[in-house]
Every structure is written in structure tokens, then in C-alpha cells.
Amino acid sequence: MKTIHHILAITAATLLLVSCNDTKKQITNPNDYKSFLEIKGNKEMDFALEEIKFWEAKYQADTIQKSYLGIIAAKYSNLFQYTGDIKDLYKADELLSKSNKASDYTKVGTLRSLARNYIAQHRFKEALKLANKAFAIGEGRAESQKLLFDVQMELGNYDIALANLEAIKDMNDYDYLIRLAKWNDHKGDLDTAITFMEKARTIAEKEDNKTLKIWSYSNLGDFYGHAGRVQDSYDSYLKTLELDPNYSYALKGIAWIVFSHERNTTEAKRIIETIEKHHNTPDFLLLKSQITAFAGNKQEAKSYEMDYFDMLAKNNYGAMYNKYNTLVYADDKTTAIKALEIARIEVDHRPTPDSYDLLAWSYLNNGDPEKALSIATDKVAGKSFEPHIQYHLAMIYKANNQMKKVPSIKKELEGSIYELGPEFEAKIQKL
Numbered sequence: 062m063k064t065i066h067h068i069l070a071i072t073a074a075t076l077l078l079v080s081c082n083d084t085k086k087q088i089t090n091p092n093d094y095k096s097f098l099e100i101k102g103n104k105e106m107d108f109a110l111e112e113i114k115f116w117e118a119k120y121q122a123d124t125i126q127k128s129y130l131g132i133i134a135a136k137y138s139n140l141f142q143y144t145g146d147i148k149d150l151y152k153a154d155e156l157l158s159k160s161n162k163a164s165d166y167t168k169v170g171t172l173r174s175l176a177r178n179y180i181a182q183h184r185f186k187e188a189l190k191l192a193n194k195a196f197a198i199g200e201g202r203a204e205s206q207k208l209l210f211d212v213q214m215e216l217g218n219y220d221i222a223l224a225n226l227e228a229i230k231d232m233n234d235y236d237y238l239i240r241l242a243k244w245n246d247h248k249g250d251l252d253t254a255i256t257f258m259e260k261a262r263t264i265a266e267k268e269d270n271k272t273l274k275i276w277s278y279s280n281l282g283d284f285y286g287h288a289g290r291v292q293d294s295y296d297s298y299l300k301t302l303e304l305d306p307n308y309s310y311a312l313k314g315i316a317w318i319v320f321s322h323e324r325n326t327t328e329a330k331r332i333i334e335t336i337e338k339h340h341n342t343p344d345f346l347l348l349k350s351q352i353t354a355f356a357g358n359k360q361e362a363k364s365y366e367m368d369y370f371d372m373l374a375k376n377n378y379g380a381m382y383n384k385y386n387t388l389v390y391a392d393d394k395t396t397a398i399k400a401l402e403i404a405r406i407e408v409d410h411r412p413t414p415d416s417y418d419l420l421a422w423s424y425l426n427n428g429d430p431e432k433a434l435s436i437a438t439d440k441v442a443g444k445s446f447e448p449h450i451q452y453h454l455a456m457i458y459k460a461n462n463q464m465k466k467v468p469s470i471k472k473e474l475e476g477s478i479y480e481l482g483p484e485f486e487a488k489i490q491k492l
Contacts, residue, residue, distance in 0.1 A: 086323050088295050094302065094315055098335045103307045106143040112136045130160035131171050138178065143307060145342035147376050154178050169195040173208050183380040185215045185411050203229050207236050214243065217413035235264045235273055239280070246284070249446035255284045275304050282314045287480055291322050309340040316348075321479050326356040343372045343382055347389070355484045383407045387419045391426040401427055414445035422453045430460035448477035452485065455492050467492055 113136045120129040134156035141149035157175040172195040179188035189212045196205040206225040213222035231237045238261035246254035265273035278301040285294035301311035320329035330352050346369040354362035390400035401423040407416045417440035425433035437457050455470040471492045
């Protein structure tokens with residue numbers, strides 16, 4: 062019997078190695094993105110720094126002109142997009158807060174800018190207060206309603222979000238279309254979401270608006286990937302990089318294709334480590350941990366995970382990484398109680414199905430499947446269609462002996478392995 066088991070184990074390992082190196086799945090070509098990894102300098106970032114220096118000098122020469130503060134803040138926000146340095150985001154916050162205080166919170170543009178900064182920081186309730194204040198003033202109501210849609214979606218107030226979306230309905234408006242795409246994605250209608258995002262892309266191309274084209278191509282890269290259209294996803298990321306060679310988000314998307322679709326852990330890690338030289342954020346460390354764990358190097362994976370928490374300790378990211386922290390802590394019985402504590406905070410910050418999923422998942426991993434089921438049934442099931450959440454639901458049902466609900470979810474998850482990551486292939490088969 063031992064011999065048979067040994068042979069089966071070797072066979073399984075061989076099949077895994079074959080699947081991990083399946084050249085038939087090859088979509089990417091390093092020559093396509095080589096120049097973007099080797100690029101020297103960042104013109105957009107250099108320009109932002111020059112603008113900051115210019116406008117700060119003007120403000121120092123005339124501190125009465127508080128409008129300069131908003132201009133400088135916008136440049137720091139641009140800088141944050143390229144560096145990932147949280148200090149840039151906080152500097153923009155400081156300047157916008159100062160500008161709002163100077164105007165006694167009466168200028169809608171500055172109110173909306175600070176609200177968007179708060180959204181980036183995951184300070185959603187504070188962002189909502191500012192968005193409501195801007196809307197109440199009355200100037201530029203459509204812009205305030207776009208912002209209100211964004212905030213209410215983050216807070217899980219979907220009916221109110223939809224009301225704001227319907228109030229700005231215009232099928233020829235880029236901003237409306239991208240939000241309509243987001244709404245349909247939220248409902249689980251990805252095909253319709255893609256259709257509206259493609260319409261938005263067409264508008265951006267007709268207007269030849271570089272910023273909007275970059276945003277459209279990168280987001281379509283995500284949507285196509287979720288839909289299993291990996292080739293289209295790859296092409297869309299490359300289009301993004303042709304417009305902005307330093308757009309790290311698109312390079313990260315390509316790294317995910319190399320890792321999840323092609324199972325090339327070495328190349329995926331190389332791309333990530335190249336991005337980190339210019340755009341260093343904690344999530345890249347977790348991605349490297351995921352990649353190396355799948356490659357079989359558990360010790361290295363744990364080291365990256367420790368580096369992730371070390372980076373969080375050295376920088377104040379507020380609530381920005383609560384979701385990541387919950388999922389990492391929940392996977393280890395020795396830290397599962399920490400996951401529960403953070404999930405409770407996250408539910409208070411943003412009571413969405415996603416947050417309640419974190420809470421249910423934490424209860425399951427703390428040995429309370431009944432509580433997990435109660436939360437999942439009331440707050441999660443049928444309210445979110447994200448693959449990670451569906452996997453958590455299946456595990457919760459399984460732990461509560463509700464096996465009749467598992468097969469349909471399992472079948473759906475088998476089509477979502479690319480989005481989930483290759484390590485989920487074995488997990489799904491065990492459902």
C-alpha cells in the first residue's frame with residue numbers, strides 16, 4: 062500500500078509541475094513589456110515635483126492666496142499615484158484641510174478633493190460628511206452626486222448610491238458610464254459592466270484624453286481578467302503602458318497574468334521586484350508571499366509576510382490594509398483572534414457584504430461556524446459575487462454540514478481560479 066501511495070504522490074507532483082509549466086497557456090511575452098521594466102526615470106513624477114516646487118514658492122511669497130494650497134495638494138496626490146508613499150497622500154490631506162479651514166468649508170471643489178483623499182485613506186464616513194456638505198452648498202451638484210455615488214458604494218448604501226447615479230444619467234458622459242459599469246459589476250453582471258466600460262473607453266479615445274484613456278485601459282484590463290478574457294486583459298494593460306510607461310498598476314496586472322494564468326512564478330516575481338524599486342507598497346510584499354508559497358518556498362513566503370507587517374509598523378496606513386490583515390491573520394490559528402478584532406472594526410467603518418464576509422470568515426477560523434453561518438446568511442449570501450467571498454461561503458456551508466449548497470458554488474469557483482490565484486485550484490477541489 063505504501064508503494065502505491067508513493068507512486069500516486071509522485072504522479073500528482075509530476076502533473077502539478079506540468080500544469081505549472083504549460084506553454085499552451087502562454088499569452089505574455091517579456092519583449093512586450095521589457096522596455097517598461099527598464100525605463101529610467103519618470104517624467105510624470107518629475108513634472109509633479111517641479112510643479113510642487115513652483116507653487117510652494119508662489120505660496121510662500123503670497124500666503125494670502127489659499128487657492129495655491131489646493132493646487133499643491135493635487136500635485137502631491139499625483140505623486141502618490143506614482144510613488145505609493147503614504148506621506149504624499151497625507152501631505153495632500155494636510156494641505157486640503159488647511160485650504161478648507163481657510164474657506165470655512167464653503168468651496169465645493171476643495172471639499173470634494175478632501176473627500177476623495179479620505180476615500181483613498183479608507184476614511185469613508187468622513188468622506189461622506191464632506192460630500193454631503195458639498196452637495197448641500199448646491200454648486201456643481203452633478204459632480205457632488207458622482208462623489209456621493211462613490212462614497213455610498215464604499216459604505217454599502219447601495220440604494221442611495223443608485224439614486225445618485227440615476228440623477229446624473231447621461232449615456233454620453235464618461236463619468237456616468239464608468240460608474241454605471243461599477244454598478245453592474247457590483248450586481249454580478251460583468252458582461253454589462255464591460256460593455257459600459259468599453260463605451261467609456263470610446264469616449265476617452267474620441268476626446269483623445271490621455272488621463273481617461275489610461276484609466277479606461279487599466280480598468281478594462283481588470284474587467285477582462287475577471288471575465289476570463291486574459292488575452293484582452295494583457296493587451297489592455299500594454300495599451301495603458303504605451304501611454305504611461307511608469308503606470309505600476311498595469312505592470313502589476315501583467316505580473317498577475319504571468320503568475321495566475323501561466324504559472325511562471327520566477328517571471329512574476331521579477332516583474333513585481335522591478336516595480337518595487339519605484340513604487341513600494343505593502344501589497345507587493347503579500348503578492349510575493351503568495352507567489353513564493355505557490356512555488357513551494359514556504360519559508361521565503363513567511364519572510365515576505367513578516368516584511369509586510371514590518372512595513373505597516375513603520376508607516377501609518379490607517380485602515381487601508383484592514384482587509385489584507387484580516388485575511389492573513391485568519392489563516393493562522395495563533396493569530397485568528399486578531400482577524401476577528403480587525404473585521405469588527407472594518408464592519409463599523411464600512412458595513413458592506415465584503416466586510417461582513419471578513420467577519421464571518423474570522424468567526425469560522427476562530428472555531429465558531431454557527432456564528433459565521435448566521436452572519437453569512439444575513440449579510441453576505443446573494444449580496445456579493447466576488448470569488449473570494451463565494452469560496453468563504455462554501456467553506457462556511459461545509460463547516461455547518463449544509464453540503465447541498467456547496468456544489469453550485471464549487472462549479473462557479475472552478476471558472477474563477479485565474480481571478481483567485483492558482484493556489485485555490487487545490488482548495489476548490491477539496492470543497
